[in-house]
Protein backbone atom coordinates (compact mmCIF):
# COMPACT_ATOMS: atom_id res chain seq x y z
CA UNK A 1 0.00 0.00 0.00
CA UNK A 2 1.26 3.42 -0.98
CA UNK A 3 0.17 5.21 2.20
CA UNK A 4 1.96 2.97 4.72
CA UNK A 5 5.27 3.45 2.90
CA UNK A 6 4.74 7.20 2.63
CA UNK A 7 3.92 7.47 6.33
CA UNK A 8 7.05 5.57 7.24
CA UNK A 9 9.25 7.67 4.93
CA UNK A 10 8.03 10.84 6.63
CA UNK A 11 8.57 9.37 10.10
CA UNK A 12 12.12 8.33 9.17
CA UNK A 13 12.85 11.79 7.76
CA UNK A 14 11.65 13.54 10.88
CA UNK A 15 13.24 11.12 13.33
CA UNK A 16 16.52 10.94 11.41
CA UNK A 17 16.70 14.72 11.10
CA UNK A 18 16.59 14.57 7.27
CA UNK A 19 13.50 16.75 7.26
CA UNK A 20 13.38 19.95 9.21
CA UNK A 21 9.72 20.49 8.31
CA UNK A 22 7.48 20.98 11.30
CA UNK A 23 4.29 21.16 9.32
CA UNK A 24 2.80 18.91 6.68
CA UNK A 25 -0.08 19.52 4.34
CA UNK A 26 -1.86 16.22 3.82
CA UNK A 27 -3.47 16.81 0.45
CA UNK A 28 -6.44 14.71 -0.58
CA UNK A 29 -10.20 14.67 -0.69
CA UNK A 30 -11.88 15.06 2.68
CA UNK A 31 -12.84 11.64 3.96
CA UNK A 32 -11.70 8.35 5.39
CA UNK A 33 -8.43 8.00 3.44
CA UNK A 34 -7.14 11.43 4.45
CA UNK A 35 -8.25 10.96 8.06
CA UNK A 36 -6.58 7.55 8.23
CA UNK A 37 -3.36 8.96 6.79
CA UNK A 38 -3.25 11.74 9.38
CA UNK A 39 -3.94 9.22 12.12
CA UNK A 40 -1.19 6.87 10.86
CA UNK A 41 1.23 9.75 10.70
CA UNK A 42 0.42 10.80 14.27
CA UNK A 43 0.71 7.17 15.37
CA UNK A 44 4.07 6.78 13.63
CA UNK A 45 5.41 9.90 15.31
CA UNK A 46 4.36 8.73 18.74
CA UNK A 47 5.19 5.03 18.25
CA UNK A 48 7.61 3.55 20.77
CA UNK A 49 8.89 0.72 18.60
CA UNK A 50 12.71 0.92 18.68
CA UNK A 51 12.80 0.01 14.99
CA UNK A 52 12.00 3.27 13.18
CA UNK A 53 11.23 1.44 9.96
CA UNK A 54 8.42 -0.42 11.73
CA UNK A 55 6.62 2.68 12.92
CA UNK A 56 3.73 2.86 13.40
CA UNK A 57 3.77 -0.64 14.88
CA UNK A 58 0.10 -0.38 15.85
CA UNK A 59 0.72 -2.45 18.99
CA UNK A 60 2.66 -0.35 21.51
CA UNK A 61 0.95 1.73 24.19
CA UNK A 62 1.47 4.99 22.28
CA UNK A 63 0.04 3.57 19.05
CA UNK A 64 -2.97 2.16 20.88
CA UNK A 65 -3.68 5.50 22.51
CA UNK A 66 -3.59 7.32 19.20
CA UNK A 67 -5.82 4.66 17.64
CA UNK A 68 -8.30 4.97 20.49
CA UNK A 69 -8.31 8.76 20.24
CA UNK A 70 -7.13 9.09 23.83
CA UNK A 71 -3.59 10.36 23.25
CA UNK A 72 -2.86 13.59 25.11
CA UNK A 73 -0.30 14.45 22.45
CA UNK A 74 -2.81 14.89 19.66
CA UNK A 75 -4.35 18.35 19.67
CA UNK A 76 -7.09 19.00 17.18
CA UNK A 77 -8.03 22.53 16.31
CA UNK A 78 -11.67 22.93 17.31
CA UNK A 79 -14.06 24.60 14.91
CA UNK A 80 -16.40 26.81 16.86
CA UNK A 81 -17.83 28.68 13.87
CA UNK A 82 -20.64 27.12 11.89
CA UNK A 83 -18.76 27.18 8.61
CA UNK A 84 -15.17 27.65 9.63
CA UNK A 85 -12.51 28.22 12.24
CA UNK A 86 -12.54 31.42 14.26
CA UNK A 87 -9.52 33.39 15.43
CA UNK A 88 -10.27 32.21 18.99
CA UNK A 89 -9.94 28.63 17.73
CA UNK A 90 -6.46 29.39 16.39
CA UNK A 91 -5.48 31.14 19.62
CA UNK A 92 -6.62 28.21 21.79
CA UNK A 93 -4.84 25.79 19.46
CA UNK A 94 -1.56 27.73 19.62
CA UNK A 95 -1.83 28.02 23.39
CA UNK A 96 -2.38 24.30 23.81
CA UNK A 97 0.63 23.56 21.58
CA UNK A 98 2.78 25.66 23.91
CA UNK A 99 2.22 23.18 26.70
CA UNK A 100 4.71 20.55 25.59
CA UNK A 101 4.44 16.87 24.80
CA UNK A 102 3.85 13.84 27.01
CA UNK A 103 5.34 11.43 24.52
CA UNK A 104 7.72 11.90 21.62
CA UNK A 105 5.85 14.67 19.86
CA UNK A 106 3.02 17.07 20.30
CA UNK A 107 0.93 16.86 17.18
CA UNK A 108 -1.38 19.67 16.16
CA UNK A 109 -4.03 18.60 13.66
CA UNK A 110 -6.13 20.92 11.54
CA UNK A 111 -8.59 18.52 9.93
CA UNK A 112 -9.99 20.81 7.32
CA UNK A 113 -7.47 23.54 6.60
CA UNK A 114 -9.55 24.60 3.60
CA UNK A 115 -11.97 26.26 5.98
CA UNK A 116 -9.32 28.52 7.50
CA UNK A 117 -9.98 32.14 6.62
CA UNK A 118 -7.07 34.40 5.67
CA UNK A 119 -7.26 36.07 9.06
CA UNK A 120 -7.03 32.75 10.88
CA UNK A 121 -4.21 31.57 8.62
CA UNK A 122 -2.26 34.73 9.40
CA UNK A 123 -2.86 34.08 13.05
CA UNK A 124 -1.32 30.62 12.63
CA UNK A 125 1.82 31.82 10.87
CA UNK A 126 3.72 32.31 14.08
CA UNK A 127 2.94 28.76 15.20
CA UNK A 128 4.07 27.46 11.81
CA UNK A 129 7.18 29.60 11.87
CA UNK A 130 8.49 29.03 15.36
CA UNK A 131 7.27 25.64 16.47
CA UNK A 132 8.77 24.17 19.59
CA UNK A 133 11.24 21.39 18.94
CA UNK A 134 8.85 18.51 19.09
CA UNK A 135 5.68 20.07 17.74
CA UNK A 136 4.48 18.74 14.39
CA UNK A 137 1.51 20.26 12.61
CA UNK A 138 -0.66 18.27 10.22
CA UNK A 139 -3.04 20.14 7.95
CA UNK A 140 -5.64 18.24 5.93
CA UNK A 141 -6.53 20.03 2.72
CA UNK A 142 -8.38 19.11 -0.44
CA UNK A 143 -6.86 22.00 -2.33
CA UNK A 144 -3.71 23.64 -0.93
CA UNK A 145 -4.08 26.39 -3.55
CA UNK A 146 -6.71 27.81 -1.23
CA UNK A 147 -4.10 28.29 1.48
CA UNK A 148 -1.97 31.41 1.68
CA UNK A 149 1.41 31.06 0.01
CA UNK A 150 2.99 32.11 3.30
CA UNK A 151 1.36 29.06 4.92
CA UNK A 152 2.24 26.69 2.06
CA UNK A 153 5.87 27.78 2.02
CA UNK A 154 6.24 26.73 5.65
CA UNK A 155 4.86 23.24 5.05
CA UNK A 156 5.95 20.06 3.36
CA UNK A 157 3.28 18.44 1.27
CA UNK A 158 2.10 14.89 0.86
CA UNK A 159 -0.65 13.66 -1.45
CA UNK A 160 -3.14 10.99 -0.40
CA UNK A 161 -5.32 9.12 -2.89
CA UNK A 162 -8.58 7.67 -1.63
CA UNK A 163 -10.06 4.28 -2.58
CA UNK A 164 -12.55 5.88 -4.91
CA UNK A 165 -9.81 7.64 -6.88
CA UNK A 166 -7.78 4.43 -6.95
CA UNK A 167 -10.79 2.45 -8.15
CA UNK A 168 -11.62 5.07 -10.74
CA UNK A 169 -8.11 4.87 -12.04
CA UNK A 170 -8.04 1.09 -12.27
CA UNK A 171 -11.53 1.00 -13.83
CA UNK A 172 -10.36 3.48 -16.43
CA UNK A 173 -7.26 1.43 -17.12
CA UNK A 174 -9.42 -1.69 -17.63
CA UNK A 175 -11.66 0.14 -20.13
CA UNK A 176 -8.56 1.27 -22.02
CA UNK A 177 -7.23 -2.30 -22.09
CA UNK A 178 -10.56 -3.49 -23.47
CA UNK A 179 -10.47 -0.77 -26.14
CA UNK A 180 -6.90 -1.76 -26.99
CA UNK A 181 -8.03 -5.37 -27.56
CA UNK A 182 -10.70 -4.04 -29.95
CA UNK A 183 -8.11 -1.89 -31.70
CA UNK A 184 -5.96 -4.96 -32.09
CA UNK A 185 -8.67 -6.74 -34.01
CA UNK A 186 -11.50 -9.22 -34.03
CA UNK A 187 -14.26 -6.71 -33.42
CA UNK A 188 -16.42 -4.70 -35.81
CA UNK A 189 -15.26 -1.20 -36.65
CA UNK A 190 -18.35 0.46 -35.16
CA UNK A 191 -17.76 -1.30 -31.84
CA UNK A 192 -14.19 -0.05 -31.75
CA UNK A 193 -15.31 3.45 -32.75
CA UNK A 194 -17.90 3.57 -29.94
CA UNK A 195 -15.38 2.33 -27.37
CA UNK A 196 -12.87 4.88 -28.61
CA UNK A 197 -15.33 7.73 -28.19
CA UNK A 198 -16.25 6.56 -24.73
CA UNK A 199 -12.85 5.76 -23.25
CA UNK A 200 -10.25 7.89 -25.00
CA UNK A 201 -10.61 11.49 -23.94
CA UNK A 202 -7.12 12.88 -23.94
CA UNK A 203 -3.86 12.72 -25.82
CA UNK A 204 -2.38 10.74 -22.93
CA UNK A 205 -5.22 8.18 -23.27
CA UNK A 206 -4.47 7.85 -26.99
CA UNK A 207 -0.79 7.26 -26.40
CA UNK A 208 -1.63 4.72 -23.69
CA UNK A 209 -3.96 2.92 -26.10
CA UNK A 210 -1.19 2.62 -28.70
CA UNK A 211 1.20 1.38 -26.04
CA UNK A 212 -1.30 -1.25 -24.91
CA UNK A 213 -1.71 -2.43 -28.52
CA UNK A 214 2.07 -2.73 -28.74
CA UNK A 215 2.09 -4.75 -25.54
CA UNK A 216 -0.39 -7.17 -27.09
CA UNK A 217 1.91 -7.61 -30.11
CA UNK A 218 4.93 -8.23 -27.92
CA UNK A 219 3.04 -10.70 -25.74
CA UNK A 220 1.91 -12.62 -28.81
CA UNK A 221 5.41 -12.63 -30.22
CA UNK A 222 6.66 -14.10 -26.96
CA UNK A 223 3.85 -16.64 -27.14
CA UNK A 224 5.17 -17.75 -30.54
CA UNK A 225 2.93 -16.00 -33.04
CA UNK A 226 4.26 -15.10 -36.47
CA UNK A 227 7.15 -12.73 -35.61
CA UNK A 228 7.12 -11.03 -39.04
CA UNK A 229 3.45 -10.12 -38.64
CA UNK A 230 3.99 -8.93 -35.07
CA UNK A 231 6.86 -6.72 -36.26
CA UNK A 232 4.62 -5.18 -38.92
CA UNK A 233 1.98 -4.51 -36.30
CA UNK A 234 4.50 -2.84 -33.99
CA UNK A 235 5.57 -0.64 -36.89
CA UNK A 236 1.98 0.36 -37.57
CA UNK A 237 1.59 1.38 -33.92
CA UNK A 238 4.76 3.41 -34.11
CA UNK A 239 3.48 5.09 -37.28
CA UNK A 240 0.20 6.06 -35.59
CA UNK A 241 2.16 7.61 -32.75
CA UNK A 242 4.28 9.58 -35.22
CA UNK A 243 1.12 10.70 -37.06
CA UNK A 244 -0.27 12.08 -33.82
CA UNK A 245 2.99 13.80 -33.00
CA UNK A 246 2.87 15.45 -36.40
CA UNK A 247 -0.52 16.87 -35.58
CA UNK A 248 -2.95 14.33 -37.01
CA UNK A 249 -6.26 14.31 -35.15
CA UNK A 250 -5.91 11.52 -32.57
CA UNK A 251 -9.28 9.93 -33.32
CA UNK A 252 -8.41 9.78 -37.00
CA UNK A 253 -4.96 8.35 -36.29
CA UNK A 254 -6.43 5.61 -34.09
CA UNK A 255 -9.20 4.68 -36.53
CA UNK A 256 -6.63 4.44 -39.27
CA UNK A 257 -4.48 2.25 -37.06
CA UNK A 258 -7.46 -0.06 -36.49
CA UNK A 259 -7.96 -0.44 -40.24
CA UNK A 260 -4.27 -0.97 -40.92
CA UNK A 261 -3.96 -3.60 -38.20
CA UNK A 262 -6.97 -5.40 -39.64
CA UNK A 263 -5.45 -5.17 -43.09
CA UNK A 264 -2.12 -6.57 -41.90
CA UNK A 265 -3.96 -9.61 -40.62
CA UNK A 266 -5.83 -10.38 -43.83
CA UNK A 267 -2.78 -9.83 -46.01
CA UNK A 268 -0.63 -12.55 -44.53
Ligand SMILES: [Zn+2]
Pocket residue numbers: 046047048049055056057058059060061062063064
Ligand atom coordinates in the same frame (compact mmCIF):
# COMPACT_ATOMS: atom_id res chain seq x y z
ZN1 LIG B 1 3.80 1.67 18.07
